[in-house]
Amino acid sequence: xxxxxxxxxxxxxxxxxxxxxxxxxxxxxxxxxxxxxxxxxxxxxxxxxxxxxxxxxxxxxxxxxxxxxxxxxxxxxxxxxxxxxxxxxxxxxxxxxxxxxxxxxxxxxxxxxxxxxxxxxxxxxxxxxxxxxxxxxxxxxxxxxxxxxxxxxxxxxxxxxxxxxxxxxxxxxxxxxxxxxxxxxxxxxxxxxxxxxxxxxxxxxxxxxxxxxxxxxxxxxxxxxxxxxxxxxxxxxxxxxxxxxxxxxxxxxxxxxxxxxxxxxxxxxxxxxxxxxxxxxxxxxxxxxxxxxxxxxxxxxxxxxxx
Numbered sequence: 001x002x003x004x005x006x007x008x009x010x011x012x013x014x015x016x017x018x019x020x021x022x023x024x025x026x027x028x029x030x031x032x033x034x035x036x037x038x039x040x041x042x043x044x045x046x047x048x049x050x051x052x053x054x055x056x057x058x059x060x061x062x063x064x065x066x067x068x069x070x071x072x073x074x075x076x077x078x079x080x081x082x083x084x085x086x087x088x089x090x091x092x093x094x095x096x097x098x099x100x101x102x103x104x105x106x107x108x109x110x111x112x113x114x115x116x117x118x119x120x121x122x123x124x125x126x127x128x129x130x131x132x133x134x135x136x137x138x139x140x141x142x143x144x145x146x147x148x149x150x151x152x153x154x155x156x157x158x159x160x161x162x163x164x165x166x167x168x169x170x171x172x173x174x175x176x177x178x179x180x181x182x183x184x185x186x187x188x189x190x191x192x193x194x195x196x197x198x199x200x201x202x203x204x205x206x207x208x209x210x211x212x213x214x215x216x217x218x219x220x221x222x223x224x225x226x227x228x229x230x231x232x233x234x235x236x237x238x239x240x241x242x243x244x245x246x247x248x249x250x251x252x253x254x255x256x257x258x259x260x261x262x263x264x265x266x267x268x269x270x271x272x273x274x275x276x277x278x279x280x281x282x283x284x285x286x287x288x289x290x291x292x293x294x295x296x297x298x299x300x301x302x303x304x305x306x307x
Contacts, residue, residue: 075124078124078128079127090112092138093105093109096141099147105141108134108137111130111134115127115130163180163220163221163222164180166221167180184218187215187218195226202229203236206230206233207238214233237298237303238298238302240297241295241296243295244293250291251289252306252307253305254286255301255305256285257283257284258283259286260282262298262300263276263300264276265296265297265298266288266295267294267297269293269295275288286301288304
């Protein structure tokens with residue numbers, strides 16, 4: 001019998017079938033064991049993932065509860081601060097009534113009212129905003145000293161503005177506001193230096209004897225202590241030539257005592273001499289009366305004062 005036929009005969013025998021069955025059972029058991037092991041691993045991984053997710057959720061919930069507790073505590077503290085701020089701001093509003101402006105007082109009162117409403121049903125953001133509005137309104141009013149400083153600054157700004165307007169109206173060239181105000185103050189400083197030396201020197205300075213044209217606007221707004229001296233100077237003239245009725249008013253003008261080498265002259269509008277005199281020395285003062293339409297010239301005579 002051929003070998004192949006013998007193998008088939010064996011497999012078909014009772015013994016061969018038993019061996020085949022045993023092999024199949026073993027294979028099934030091996031496959032089943034492998035499947036069981038894979039299922040256990042998958043179940044373990046799934047359980048571990050679920051436990052990790054649960055821990056993350058617990059942590060998230062704990063953090064949310066902590067944040068909520070913190071926010072609640074912050075809100076409670078802000079409510080206490082808000083109540084105290086309403087009381088202190090209302091007291092400040094009364095105390096500052098003597099120096100705050102109407103607009104500042106109304107602004108603070110409105111802020112206090114808004115904060116009081118926010119405290120009825122408080123929320124974090126709204127309450128914080130209302131409290132800041134009250135603080136800003138209080139800061140806007142400030143202290144008595146701050147209010148006085150603001151008032152002085154505002155008054156100075158008005159004074160500077162008025163000076164610049166008057167200076168320009170008088171024909172003074174003002175390059176810009178800042179330099180214009182500075183020049184006006186510098187003129188007053190020079191007058192103060194003259195006044196510290198002597199009153200007569202101040203008068204001479206006001207007569208434009210020191211190549212510094214009189215700045216009447218500066219005197220009016222920056223150094224009004226010299227207004228009286230300016231009025232005295234307005235009645236005086238110094239050496240020079242004048243058209244009576246145009247440059248100087250008509251009237252009688254008198255020198256100081258003790259003039260030397262003094263020459264004066266009255267002339268017609270056309271330049272003809274009406275009267276003149278040269279005085280080498282005079283212990284008493286000299287006087288000359290001039291009329292509208294005449295010319296008047298004086299040299300080395302010092303200051304003339306209109307009577």
